[in-house]
Amino acid sequence: MISPSPRLFRFGAAWGAALLLLAAGRLAARNAVVIQADFGGAVMPGVCYSVSRELDIFTVQPLIPLYDIDAAARNLIYTAPVWPAGTVFVSVVDPGVGTKRKSVVLKTRNGQYFVSPDNGTLSLVAEQLGIEAVREIDEKVNRRPGTEWSHTFHGRDVYSYTAARLAAGVITFEQVGPLLEPKVVKLEYPPATVEHGVATGMIYTSKGLLGNTASLIDRQTFLKLGLKEGDEVAVTIRHAGQVAFEKTIPYVRTFGEVPIGQLLLFINSSGYVALAINQGNFAETYNIDSGKDWLLSVRKQ
């Protein structure tokens, strides 16, 4: 057998190197960065794109309401589960910019990353996806060069820069900064309960675009009441202990199962008990808000 021609081998090797570079350029870097914030513009996407053109950059629109950490936390847990492992989320809802709140990256058990001030925003993803590790961003190495004078736009100078470098493989998770205790600042929500055939949970969103009122009574807790689709449910909403709404409502699968303008109780797309008016606005019609002093109770009629 003859040995391969050196010239041909060199030829093949050159192509091979080119191909490897090409493949490496693509494979090393193809993660998504998903940006949510209470302000818009194309600055944070630009920072990410400048780190690597191979990133897939997405922004959440419409914006998170200004300074609304609860909404930021809810939107993260609503959004993250449909994205693949390796996705890096950046959340910049940061009313305390410049205070002692830490800047962290949370890695969850499903292999996703969350870059955010540790101000409660990470509460729900930590709880529901599980904490793999939390690291504090070391701003000495993870800050856009030339921005040392800037103290009010961490979203640009630190968070999106760090997120992009992590997503693109420029830094490893270890290079984000020192390991912290595996916990984050929590938004404390009272757990849903079932007692004497009554399920009770905090009202968690109301005055959104659709005006549906959603509670923290999860599907599993609700199913303990032994209700089946089509059953009537006795519903009470209390605000600071006072009854704010009381009616009997059909438990159905979806909006179209009641006439337009009628009330329904259903399991929403996050898996929680919710109230709505078919093609109407429940929260506005009955002036129902959300928060710790708003409780929903449901029992089998």
Next chain:
Amino acid sequence: MISPSPRLFRFGAAWGAALLLLAAGRLAARNAVVIQADFGGAVMPGVCYSVSRELDIFTVQPLIPLYDIDAAARNLIYTAPVWPAGTVFVSVVDPGVGTKRKSVVLKTRNGQYFVSPDNGTLSLVAEQLGIEAVREIDEKVNRRPGTEWSHTFHGRDVYSYTAARLAAGVITFEQVGPLLEPKVVKLEYPPATVEHGVATGMIYTSKGLLGNTASLIDRQTFLKLGLKEGDEVAVTIRHAGQVAFEKTIPYVRTFGEVPIGQLLLFINSSGYVALAINQGNFAETYNIDSGKDWLLSVRKQ
């Protein structure tokens, strides 16, 4: 002549296979998914991205007004013509979620796909781009695994999932589901007419961002009046038969041809007769709305 060295051949074949995989990964999957909906967030893009990282994912912003099927239909026909064949549009404006309206994919004659509830949204693209075929989405195979319990977010669980799989070549159009009759639910608009030198058509949009009032009198119909740019046109708007606006207005090519604050009649960028105030808001100034009971008539002065 010597035969090629087996070792070299294997070497070349290995690179070749790598290259083919790389090329296939790129070529099979590079279609756009364009998402329009009456709600926002990063859930539908995430579903698409999880299907394939090779997709190019776009979302329409600002949102379609809530439950506004007419606006969804108009925006589709306004948007689709500039996108290439193979683009998959997802429209989720679905006030009847959970009712018997079908979930379909329309393939138009220009090789584009439209994934939507068949509730009128597809009316204008079907009419103007032509129906190649309509298939009903078979939710037994085209539904995100693990979402069988969810009945209120077809946009996430069925529409964007199906759109992404179709765009990425994971399924063929045939695998969407069974073929239906080649028709969709239509929004019936009265056709524009020309009689006795008067062109008449329904007013179709008014209170948008710019406040321009656009009719369904298309350019070809309008040109039958024999008007040329610069001519004065007698314009009448009737609401439920009553005259709501009556003036003589210059027919010009574009805004800047009249002074700021002055009225103009022009052919808009969709090719229809429209009225505006240069840098003003026609619809608000004259309180002109849109719909079947709003008619625009124009005749040569």
Next chain:
Amino acid sequence: MISPSPRLFRFGAAWGAALLLLAAGRLAARNAVVIQADFGGAVMPGVCYSVSRELDIFTVQPLIPLYDIDAAARNLIYTAPVWPAGTVFVSVVDPGVGTKRKSVVLKTRNGQYFVSPDNGTLSLVAEQLGIEAVREIDEKVNRRPGTEWSHTFHGRDVYSYTAARLAAGVITFEQVGPLLEPKVVKLEYPPATVEHGVATGMIYTSKGLLGNTASLIDRQTFLKLGLKEGDEVAVTIRHAGQVAFEKTIPYVRTFGEVPIGQLLLFINSSGYVALAINQGNFAETYNIDSGKDWLLSVRKQ
């Protein structure tokens, strides 16, 4: 030494050609197009995508306020510096569509391109990034085929089409059209001054999302006052010569250094002197607007 086998060579050459094509397809075309406009939708991204699927297409959200050329100019200079050389920005805020304002492409010294009507939008990027050259778009060659009848949507028919072709390397900068004088229409802002220990500058934004009031007193000018962080600063705002606000305010690095609800003076993320209320809305609270008749003066207390 034997010469390479012709068959192997052809084999290698075929792969080589395929690889080169693949690489060329990727390398020629990977620039970002960043679209800002005072209207939304997916038409301009679609035009860009139809030019080349290799482009990385971004849109600025929320929209630029309608007809607000100042806001368009400010957003460009706020956004551009974080994007890489080669990025093509399209700005379509064009109240004078159809008038004699020129359609141009500005190339700045940092290797970025700006496609816009020359109506003031390019003023700040020209001044701060430096003009390399300005070319007028030759609409005979740089207009989407089949849109000759359309005179009101230059954003679709000319600007985004030209931007995409430039970003994708379909045309060179020279092919945009004829070279103009190296200048653009300027928005004239009075320069910041320091006299007798008082720095004065125009108020440039106020009633934005956050309600921070920012001036054109840049960091270098401000530092001439010899203030250090923590110092108290005497602040006066005049509207048309009348005092509209007068207080002594601490100069701090960032919001969190004063209690919630308290006033602060800081260097904002663009590098200019700004006033805010921590987690409040300065501009609304004190009814402060922006423009040439609004002046901020600061002096060491």
